[in-house]
Amino acid sequence: MWPYHPELLARAVPRYTSYPTAAEFTDKVGAAQLGQALGALAPGTTASLYAHIPFCKEICWYCGCNTHRANRARRVSAYMEALDAELDWLAQKVGGKVQLQRISLGGGSPNALDAMRFVRLLDQILTSFAAGNPEISVELDPRTLDADWTILLGKVGASRVSLGVQTLEPHVQAAIGRVQPLDMIERSVEMLRANGIQSLNFDLMYGLPGQSGDDLARTLDAALALRPDRIALFGYAHVPQLIPRQRQIDDSALPGLADRFTQAANGYRQLVSAGMVPIGFDHFARADDPLAIAALEGRLRRNFQGFTDDPAEALLGVGASAITCLPQLLVQNEKNPGRYRMRVMGGQSAAELGVARSSEDCERGLVIEDLLCGRPADLSGLPDDHLLELRLMPFVRAGLCRLADDRLEILPSGLPYSRAIAACFDTYRAGGAERFSNAV
Ligand code: SF4
Incomplete structure (x- = not known):
């Protein structure tokens, strides 16, 4: 189905949830x-808020998230105090000014928190910002999801939940340090639906240690039987030099590039054959899901939360490592929860690192977003770059994309090469590729 050109996938590239990355x-x-940019937001600016909870009851070996074991109650409560303080700080800056349309809680696993602590956090967000009836979405770890938590999610009006499923094969689960039998996932789905959660996403993975094509096919079948509204099928990114916990994974059991490619291709075919609509290069949704409709109508976007139909002008991030995305500015909070707490409890902003986007960055970012969202990209606004055609030519010659009259289109056969094609427009990627993962 997809032509295999290993030489075009050899370069490690970013996932481009922002540009610059x-x-x-x-x-x-x-x-x-950050202070200046928040101050300059116009009244009525639409915004989404992301709150990062960097705790999980158990840490999975493959996990690349900024998260820690929730094994010390004092540590968790100290962090939550700091999160409250940061929300107060943010509310003073923009509380009455932005229109909060969506609230996302992720991490980590928000359900590592005590359920009542979670409610207090949500309550603080809702009362601090001009929020009518925002959509609330939460990432959950099925291993620690109980009946009380699902009842509470229904009561607070959460409408979207993302469950970390990854694989349903016991031997692969053992190889990644995340054991969660199928009946645990089934029970979670049942409880969530019974409590009014309207939209369920499953995160799944290919390219895991010891995972065969048949393992993946069985997982996809079992997942589809539970009728999720969305599925994200990610390739496992093994970068133990950056993520020490991944050293627990036996890298001799990891599928090679050719096997990863076959798994991605077969996974795509299986999900599409089952009626899921492909969204970008690694998401799938039921045809009546807002994400599928947004993709059809050309409204799909890509941000730090992946592919989204969120039209908000500002994405406000709170918590350790959270990223705030404003039209000309990207800023990330201090990643370490202890240092994060010291900053915000000392009255400082948690912002630590960032980049101001030049108009060229914005133009390139639009091209990359269009390509990854499956739209033809208009290249006419880009500055002259005599090397661009040279970088693109191998993909054009291989029939993976079409370039005509300043318009670049990724063809269906080029889908698995989307990130590699997008990287042709990334002027920051001359070196340092080892920070990223395989393009498939
Ligand atoms: S539950 Fe999710 S966030 Fe927590 S360690 Fe596992 S993969 Fe990472």
Whole structure:
């Protein structure tokens, strides 16, 4: 179905949830620029808020998230105090000014928190910002999801939940340090639906240690039987030099590039054959899901939360490592929860690193977003770049994309090469590729 060109996938590339990517953030941009940019937001600016909960009851070996074991109650409550303080700080800056349309809680696993602590956090967000009836979405770890938590999610009006499923094969679960039998996922789905959660996403993975094509196919079948509204099928990114917990994974059991490619292709085919609509290069949704409709109508976007139909002008991030995305500015909070707490409890902004986007960055970012969202990209606004055609030519010659009259279109056969094609427009990627993962 997809032509295999290993030489075009050999370069490690970013996932482009922003442009410039977080790898370009420096300490030259931080609290001062964030304060100014928030102050300059026009009244009525639409916004979404993301709150990062960097705790999980158990840590999975493959996990690349900024998260820690929730094994010390004092540590968790100290962090939550700091999060309250940061929300107060943010509310003073923009509380009555922005129109909060969506609230996302992720991490980590928000359900590592005590349920009542979670309610207090949500309550603080809702009362601090001009929020009519925002959509509330929460990432959950099925291993620690109980009946009380699902009842509470229904009561607070959460409408979207994302469950970390990854694989349903017991031997692969053992190889990644995340054991959660199928009946645990089934019970979670049942409880969530019974409590009014309207939209369920499953995160799944290919390219895991010891995972065969048949393992993946069985997981997809079992997942589809539970009728999720959305599925994200990610390739596992093994970068133990950056993520020490991944050293627990036996890298001799990891599928090679050719097997990863086959798994991605077969996974795509299986999900599409089952009626899921492909969204970008690694998401799938039921045809009546807002994400599928947004993709059809050309409204799909890509931000730090992946592919989204969120039209908000500002994405406000609170919590350790959270990223705030404003039209000309990207700023990331201090990543370490202890240092994060010291900053915000000392009355400082948590902003640590960032990048101010030049007009060229914005133009390139639009091209990359269009390509990754499956739209033809208009290249006419880009500055002259005599090397661009050279970088693109191997993909054009291989029939993976079409370039005509300043318009670039990724063809269906080029889908798995989307990130590699997008990287042709990334002027920051001359070196340092080892920070990223395989393009498939
Ligand atoms: S539950 Fe999710 S966030 Fe927590 S360690 Fe596992 S993969 Fe990471």
